[in-house]
Amino acid sequence: xxxxxxxxxxxxxxxxxxxxxxxxxxxxxxxxxxxxxxxxxxxxxxxxxxxxxxxxxxxxxxxxxxxxxxxxxxxxxxxxxxxxxxxxxxxxxxxxxxxxxxxxxxxxxxxxxxxxxxxxxxxxxxxxxxxxxxxxxxxxxxx
Amino acid sequence: xxxxxxxxxxxxxxxxxxxxxxxxxxxxxxxxxxxxxxxxxxxxxxxxxxxxxxxxxxxxxxxxxxxxxxxxxxxxxxxxxxxxxxxxxxxxxxxxxxxxxxxxxxxxxxxxxxxxxxxxxxxxxxxxxxxxxxxxxxxxxxxxxxxxxxxxxxxxxxxxxxxxxxxxxxxxxxxxxxxxxxxxxxxxxxxxxxxxxxxxxxxxxxxxxxxxxxxxxxxxxxxxxxxxxxxxxxxxxxxxxxxxxxxxxxxxxxxxxxxxxxxxxxxxxxxxxxxxxxxxxxxxxxxxxxxxxxxxxxxxxxxxxxxxxxxxxxxxxxxxxxxxxxxxxxxxxxxxxxxxxxxxxxxxxxxxxxxxxxxxxxxxxxxxxxxxxxxxxxxxxxxxxxxx
Numbered sequence: 001x002x003x004x005x006x007x008x009x010x011x012x013x014x015x016x017x018x019x020x021x022x023x024x025x026x027x028x029x030x031x032x033x034x035x036x037x038x039x040x041x042x043x044x045x046x047x048x049x050x051x052x053x054x055x056x057x058x059x060x061x062x063x064x065x066x067x068x069x070x071x072x073x074x075x076x077x078x079x080x081x082x083x084x085x086x087x088x089x090x091x092x093x094x095x096x097x098x099x100x101x102x103x104x105x106x107x108x109x110x111x112x113x114x115x116x117x118x119x120x121x122x123x124x125x126x127x128x129x130x131x132x133x134x135x136x137x138x139x140x141x142x143x
Numbered sequence: 144x145x146x147x148x149x150x151x152x153x154x155x156x157x158x159x160x161x162x163x164x165x166x167x168x169x170x171x172x173x174x175x176x177x178x179x180x181x182x183x184x185x186x187x188x189x190x191x192x193x194x195x196x197x198x199x200x201x202x203x204x205x206x207x208x209x210x211x212x213x214x215x216x217x218x219x220x221x222x223x224x225x226x227x228x229x230x231x232x233x234x235x236x237x238x239x240x241x242x243x244x245x246x247x248x249x250x251x252x253x254x255x256x257x258x259x260x261x262x263x264x265x266x267x268x269x270x271x272x273x274x275x276x277x278x279x280x281x282x283x284x285x286x287x288x289x290x291x292x293x294x295x296x297x298x299x300x301x302x303x304x305x306x307x308x309x310x311x312x313x314x315x316x317x318x319x320x321x322x323x324x325x326x327x328x329x330x331x332x333x334x335x336x337x338x339x340x341x342x343x344x345x346x347x348x349x350x351x352x353x354x355x356x357x358x359x360x361x362x363x364x365x366x367x368x369x370x371x372x373x374x375x376x377x378x379x380x381x382x383x384x385x386x387x388x389x390x391x392x393x394x395x396x397x398x399x400x401x402x403x404x405x406x407x408x409x410x411x412x413x414x415x416x417x418x419x420x421x422x423x424x425x426x427x428x429x430x431x432x433x434x435x436x437x438x439x440x441x442x443x444x445x446x447x448x449x450x451x452x453x454x455x456x457x458x459x460x461x462x463x464x465x466x467x468x469x470x471x472x473x474x475x476x477x478x479x480x481x482x483x484x485x486x487x488x489x490x491x492x493x494x495x496x497x498x499x500x501x502x503x504x505x506x507x508x509x510x511x512x513x514x515x516x517x518x519x520x521x522x523x524x525x526x527x528x529x530x531x
Contacts, residue, residue: 010275013275013279014278014279014280014281015279015280015281016269016278016279016281017279018269018270018274018275018278018279019274019275022275049395050273050275050276050393050395075294075400076290076291076293076294076297076400077290077293078285078286078287078289078290078292078293078346078347078348078349079344079346079347080281080283080285080286080346081343081344081345081346081347082283082345082346083269083281083283084265084266084268084269084270084278084281084282084283085262085265085266085269086266086269087269087281090281093281095280095281095282095286095290096290097290097394097395097400103395104394104395104396104397105395106276106277106280106393106394106395107280108280108281115347119297120293120294120297120298121297135279137279137280
């Protein structure tokens with residue numbers, strides 16, 4: 001009997017992924033294609049980032065993908081001097097949140113921007129990134 | 144429907160590396176509350192056990208703890224909202240009594256942070272957020288609160304010096320609280336001295352000195368119906384207002400980064416239920432897991448206007464002699480933060496203050512006290528208002 005195929009694409013997300021199976025696994029394929037994608041409910045047009053497979057507003061699961069493009073405003077950031085297990089080699093690194101107006105994106109600042117080069121309110125863009133261990137995430141860069 | 148009164152409070156010493164098991168730790172807080180209430184175990188007709196289960200090796204700890212405390216065969220169950228678990232349990236106990244199902248309920252909160260190795264602990268901390276979308280970026284508790292500090296600094300001009308003043312206050316009272324884990328003084332100079340650990344960055348802009356002290360500990364609050372409280376206790380403290388709220392786990396779902404929505408909403412509900420405003424509060428315990436958390440609590444609870452928390456601490460208004468004393472037991476920063484025990488310990492402090500039994504930490508004649516207990520990074524929030 002053929003072995004059942006398991007779609008565990010999400011285990012590629014981030015330095016350490018804690019999730020393997022999700023209905024939003026296509027996010028990883030889009031990331032591999034160079035796109036950061038959120039979801040939008042086809043019924044009520046609610047926009048979700050991070051993407052969801054179910055709309056809590058109208059209870060539909062009829063979603064479509066939209067691409068995060070342009071720049072967002074830096075709302076806040078912090079540089080970590082200590083990290084959880086598995087993140088030691090990344091240290092120090094900066095986590096941050098961008099405001100795109102109709103949704104926000106939480107992620108990391110690109111390694112080429114130092115902590116002192118950041119200012120709340122500055123415009124940054126979200127781009128796909130391959131980590132040194134081969135895993136995928138996305139980072140915020142200067143446009 | 145009658146009121147609900149607190150008839151007994153207790154807590155263990157908060158320590159590093161408690162030399163005993165979780166049930167033995169829970170016993171210490173429970174025994175003190177039982178002695179304080181001058182009742183016997185058989186007088187308690189239900190118990191609620193609160194902790195954060197990821198630190199426990201024991202699965203479903205409620206049964207094991209209740210058995211050890213002699214609370215079998217009365218019903219027992221477990222409540223968890225991370226750092227606000229025991230104040231959530233208080234709300235549930237209040238509801239059970241109000242519903243007429245029970246007359247006397249014990250809330251036992253505990254946490255043995257040292258139950259697991261520091262490596263295991265670090266691993267669990269990595270899963271403290273949304274594990275699908277945020278933890279893969281390497282998030283940590285201090286970094287999330289640091290983002291709130293960064294946003295508060297950018298918007299209101301708050302500085303590291305302002306935050307350090309909150310830590311200095313906490314240490315002032317930690318020194319006189321014999322239950323506190325951190326008993327040493329902290330001075331403003333330490334935050335500018337590169338040789339002091341206090342100035343060492345953890346998650347910029349927060350430093351070691353901005354972070355609370357990990358500890359093992361337990362707490363217990365015993366509540367009773369009005370009738371039972373009056374018959375069992377000379378000085379019951381009444382629960383006058385309870386508010387609770389929740390927030391998105393994911394930062395991308397939030398609209399406020401300079402305050403905690405759960406603190407604002409839970410406070411609003413509690414003030415409304417008690418029929419009072421922030422000006423009526425004589426003493427407060429707020430969730431100072433980080434200095435910035437206390438600063439935001441001043442503003443979210445209405446002790447200071449938004450953005451003016453720094454003026455409140457600069458004027459020493461939250462010291463014992465000030466207009467609104469806050470965390471005069473050392474707070475989470477110095478007393479320590481054993482997750483599941485913290486809310487109960489905050490309640491205990493306010494109850495002792497309202498009864499005039501807080502010793503060296505006693506504030507002059509308070510009538511109304513408030514407890515603000517937050518779970519996660521503003522994920523859950525409970526505000527409880529009590530009076531004599």
